[in-house]
Amino acid sequence: MPAPAVEGFFTTDPEPALLGTRCSDCGTYHFPAETFFCRNPACSGTTLEQVTLSSRGTVWSWTMNRYAAPPPFPQTEAFEPYGVAAVELAEERMIVLGMLTGDFETLKIGDEVELLVEPHVDGETLIWKWKPVA
Template identity: 35%
Template sequence: MTDSAITAVVAEALALDEAAPALLGTRCGDCGTLYYPQVVSCRNPECDGKHVAPARIAGRGTLYSFTIQRYRPPALFALEPWHPYALGLVDVEDGLRVIGIVDTPTGDIRIGMPLRLSTLVLNDEAEDAVVTHSFVADHGAGA
């Protein structure tokens, strides 16, 4: 990788400043509804208030569903060396269903497997290398 700084694809959606990455969302202060990615006001039709505040999203979850992507993504999201990869829907502990790359060999992926939030550097040979959230197998879950 080059000496350039690595930044998140969407800086407002991912915290990289601590030992473990975290997804950044918002929570309604009135009804408690959690959103990812962030929103500017509560969209719950049953909520009379609309005030939201920043919220960190749980980093552990369970794989709900996935698909294998067998095409090269656009340049910003280049994975080198390129190989088919999985996109998964993950039920995180906070009750949301989040989509992300499942950075695990595709043959090892199973519905219901425990996952934890991680990061994945994309386009790391370019000056504009970026990082995105991903999920990896959580071998310590339930231990």
């Protein structure tokens, strides 16, 4: 099985999740994880616990990219258009991006999506993706 494209961003359990941190003092979430400081200007907390983020969210917006992104995006011989979504997580009150998978071409703002871990576009590594909830 391929390894995650980047360490410490998500789990690869059967029910995968994004890995962030939560400030023990004020409760602010951070993704990617902050481990030395809390970004809330009213908080000087330095204790940040690792947490898994909600694996379901709603679409804030999305796009289908019809041209290949330049490196370091993995370059493949046969380019396939790919979707990217901005997803709102209710509990964390934040937006997290992710590539899209499944039947997403009719997605609307507010539609529900769930987290999956799948091979990246070149199949060499694993990456998190958002998939419409049927």
